[in-house]
Amino acid sequence: MRTTLVPAAVGTPELRELRAEVRAFLQESIANGVFVPKADSWQSSINTDFSRMLGERGWIGMTIPKEYGGHGRSALERFVVTEELLAHGAPVAAHWIADRQMAASILSHGTEEQKQKYLPGIARGERYFGIGMSEPDSGSDLASVRTRATRDGTRWRISGTKLWMTSAHVATNMIVLVRTDEGERHQGLSQFVVDLPNPGIQINPIITVDGEHHFNEVVFDDAILEADALLGERGAGWRQVTGELANERSGPERLLSPFPLLAEWAKNVDADDAPATLELGRLFSRVMMLRQMSLGVARKLAAGQQPALEAALVKDLGTTFEGDLVETVRRMAMTEPLSGTTAYDKLLADGIRHSPAFTLRGGTNEVLRSIIAKGL
Template sequence: MALTLRAVERPPAALDGLRLEVREFLEHELATGGFTPEADAWMSGIDVAFSRRLAERGWVGMTVPVPYGGHGRSALERYVVTEELLAYGAPVAAHWIADRQMAPGILRNGTEEQKHRYLPGIARAEQFIAIGMSEPDSGSDLASVRTRAVETGDGWRITGTKVWTSAAHIATAIVVLARTDDAGDRHGGLSQFLVDLPHPAVAISPIITIDGAHHFNEVVFDDALVPRTALLGERGEGWRQVTAELGNERSGPERFLSVMPLLRAWAATGCFAEDPLARAELGRLVTRLAVLRQMSLAVAGRLAAGENPAVEAALVKDLGTGFEGEMVEAIRRHVDPEAGGVPEDLAAMLAKAVLHVPAFTLRGGTNEVLRSIVAKGLSRR
């Protein structure tokens, strides 16, 4: 009943050149005011212009095959680029969801027409795709979704409400999980749809977070008519398709590197030379970070091989987001902005991270749900 997280080596030295290239680009962006590093920037850092500058360098849609407008590069190359963007706190939220999980989802399940329609735009950072999964009163229990899609003579009509929909206000399309059929199994009868935005029967309203930022939205479908070609994959196979996408969402390096810019800013203060407790804290954090990175790389390898390591991905997300919260608390114990002498960037990132910590273990599935997935998965092995 063991998890199949195989040991992996660090990315090969052949990729060091790519890593340095990304670092040089990011250092130039910092020097020229291209962005300001932030904690949790992959979720809240929406900057369309920055995403397009990345796309110009071939760093969006990296693993999308060349015939579909991508760059045909390896999952490991994409992983290297992703790590650097996260470590620098770059604003990648505009293209993140489209690149991370919907491009692979469309490649797995889409028609040729859908692949040619959406994938080139994703790789150019011109197509931004939101995900309509969570609903009011449903939370992480996706099997309880009440949004319905009814087949009609002219297509499908979708009615329902989605919440916590990241970047829907800038999205050019949204992938919607809806119930198309009544089935004895709650996981049956679900289907996915690609709905182009804006749409006259789709209303998008902002959800403002505690820090005053706008990256979440409520999306209401009011008998929204979409063509038959909007169906993504097979009717009634939405649950299977979504769980495969969640493997990409839950296991990436963003699940333990969201607050890496905060750790870097703290380390840059040099406080460890005279504070053995801070030095020990740093060592503990970096050691755990190294283990989580190996786990994430192992899942990434299985995803690249076409497997669906849902249990392992859930474990990475559970451990990774818990670790991030502990990292923020550890740094708070050693950094007191009220005491003076704390760099402004460090104080600002810490304040934002403290407000964002509660969401770390919620988005992508609550940790309680994830532990249930792990327990059920192990019981079947």
């Protein structure tokens, strides 16, 4: 059975050529042992050498303008590359957050100096960003920020703790949301770009149930930042963060995290196995529907819109699908994946271990449904 997400012949001639080029590169990389496909690779599979390889090929920072070291390509071209990387389970976690949303945030809110300093390195696959939003005891309440920045002459001092910061242990930078002023809980918040390492910042690993290290606790102990670390306007942090969320919540990673598992399972499904074939068809039809929704958000973002409601819908439906995919394959599989050694067993084990987080990260689905209800 065909196990690719999109036939290489779909799209404009330029998009078809790009997809075929990326697909050939990834398949050759797998064959040569450059990486082993993993489910949920954008979250947990870190390989800085591979990130730099993608940067050399122009497949990071694709929509960053050329004057800032990017490639000035379209959002749809970036979508094609992103799909193929996810579908092949490539190790993209190191640069993912920087490319997905931090570059766009710096372009929208950064000073000219910040753009010149950070964007070229992102496009080369050499700058990796963490996001400092979540805090202990806050759940999904993003506005309950207790980490505080205070002025000290021309500099800032930051104290507090951020939690669940993905890839902070390999990050060269992070963008943090902190309280700079008093006021209503959504006011008085600001964002800062932090260079790492910083003597006032301690990064503590959080080991997940799969035994891997991709989350971190980040403690700011009177960390000193220069005045030019402020991103955008003082006190405008909430508006800036919510503007970023459409990029964070609507991309293909919100529906394709376990796709390598689906593709591997499809290779093993016997065409005469009616129940398995039926389930396979249902899963593929759902992923293609969700793909159209994600593409719709990408088009709106490319047009300069902020489709926060549509992005919330994509993440809610997409991450629910991801969990259903893993559960369906687990139910249909005749294997013991947690102790198996085949590629199929390992992908299924990855999916089982990671699936509880699908609907939590990036805003729980319960919170997203509240956003959707208010928007409707």
